[in-house]
Amino acid sequence: MDDRVREHAEVLVDWSARVEAGDQVVMDVAEGAHDLAVAVAAELGERDATLLTTYGSSEVGRAFLRAGDDDREFAHSEPKLAMLEAADVYLRIGGGRNTTALADVDGERRQRARKATAATREARMDTDWVSTVHPTRSLAQQAGMAAEEYRDFVYDAVLRDWESLADEMANMKEVLDAGSEVRIEKEGTDLTMSIEGRTAVNSAASVAYDSHNLPSGEVFTAPHATEGEVYFDVPMTIDAQRVQGVSLTFEGGEVVDFAAEQGEGAIADVLDTDEGARRLGELGIGMNRGIDRFTDSILFDEKMGDTVHLALGRAYDACVPEGESGNDSAVHVDMITDVSEDSRMLVDGEVVQRDGTFRWEDGFESA
């Protein structure tokens, strides 16, 4: 076994999930992620946690979703709900064998199934959950890379000095926590959002930072009262459909118009899920300069330095004051825009990022 698989497992269990003796752990393993699952199991045994492993197979999911009549009703799985409610830690080991394995499942049907499983998603979010991926050939292909090249890419992003990246990102969190309004400007984009009363998360790939992705390297918050236009130039895959060149127009916090150069139907399906799917749940600033290229995987793309992403749908509780609830939805779909050139991000009228450079890096004071 590649030593880096073992190191990946160690980072996941120790830095990210902070697993301790006696923790009740559920690990979900994608079809191609067997090797990392084996390494993680060894780390969990070492730490005297318990382990239940579920099979996150897209092909099993596809077969289940496609079966039955057009008007088939979906329900959540009670065993899954009970399992998640009894779990302290949930580790999702992604890495399938075909990123388009669900391509022939009807969008409306997928949406009904998604709504029906809101309770299990809620229970998962109440655990110390962490998502990561094992570098499979399928993901390498999606990234347009050779398998070995892609493995290097993933381990460069995952096996980092997380403590020091967390320190760097604290600057951005400070600006957002003190601010009330964020404005993003670039060609096709002039968007303002309120962040009044919201708390930014320094997403340092650890539950100790309310951060649930490995790798991570972003600072995010939960915006509201969004107004204006935004254009997402980074391509992505939503529900197994290729999506590119998305424009959204917001009025009073809601999407009132949208277009896409490719995959417009996927965006329409997302927006139709429920009311919350038309509002933003997240504003994220990518700060991981260890990730140096787009690979058509949101886990990596949204963390890349010189990018900003916005998500339609559900907001993370960590960004919202205790007792209040943020935007609620069965979906959370991230979309990314490149801010490396001809762009500005302002907080309360002051420029914080210009052409990909942050204020504290360059000392500039205003526009």
Add this chain to the structure above:
Amino acid sequence: MDDRVREHAEVLVDWSARVEAGDQVVMDVAEGAHDLAVAVAAELGERDATLLTTYGSSEVGRAFLRAGDDDREFAHSEPKLAMLEAADVYLRIGGGRNTTALADVDGERRQRARKATAATREARMDTDWVSTVHPTRSLAQQAGMAAEEYRDFVYDAVLRDWESLADEMANMKEVLDAGSEVRIEKEGTDLTMSIEGRTAVNSAASVAYDSHNLPSGEVFTAPHATEGEVYFDVPMTIDAQRVQGVSLTFEGGEVVDFAAEQGEGAIADVLDTDEGARRLGELGIGMNRGIDRFTDSILFDEKMGDTVHLALGRAYDACVPEGESGNDSAVHVDMITDVSEDSRMLVDGEVVQRDGTFRWEDGFESA
């Protein structure tokens, strides 16, 4: 996909597990059983059941079991217990990639882990559970067969007219239910057991018959007060160890002496698990003549016509009067003896089977 995979899934879901709309189903999938799992998922979706899929990977299990100090304590998984308690149906889809994947896990350690998971095993037995296997190359190899040859063997055993086999086996159940004492005689074997007050199960591969294996084709009961000697000439694999030529001597219902030509350590580990592991939990009569050879897999071997098997450890509740408990143990380990030649089985002194032929087949009346 081989049509027989789909047919196998249909038999499992309809005949064996009797899945109905709204049933909460958990499916456990071994490393090599992906294709059957996909087919079963489609059948479950068709029937409006819910589905949670767990990953029954021996390699994940091995890594977890081997980790940690020599004196590591094991505990059951609370999420697994909660999951099973919420399940109506549990489908175990066996078929790994290496039948000896656990060969280097210390026996004593395995035994401690097994004891610690008694609660989850109990919860699983309270569901409508069914075990089957997908024909993998690893199982073909264990059987000494080519992959395609082995697939034919498995589907011949699984895709049967179960209704008519059930009728045939009803004869044997009738004899056992009416009887008080079973005696088995062959070279190296002279064993008597009480079956007073016990109910035989007509194991026709369906939960409707209290039968939990697909394929099946045996009649079994829960003996007690065992006396005498028995020799098992059919080779088998116990906890990934090859075991052959086992002799057991019983006094007062308990094993007082044992020997094996190969794998004696595995037998010793089983016997040391707990008190119940030294007593018999099952007497089974193989009646599936569709299974025509030993394949070193208990799921098939114990169902073969002209064989009798005995299990150390746990008895099935279905054989024991309501309210009473049968032999209790964390283990249930089956061992098989060939009765096709020079052998007799007597119930209350009357010969029921001689050299593999049953009384109702041949009309013989006594010894």
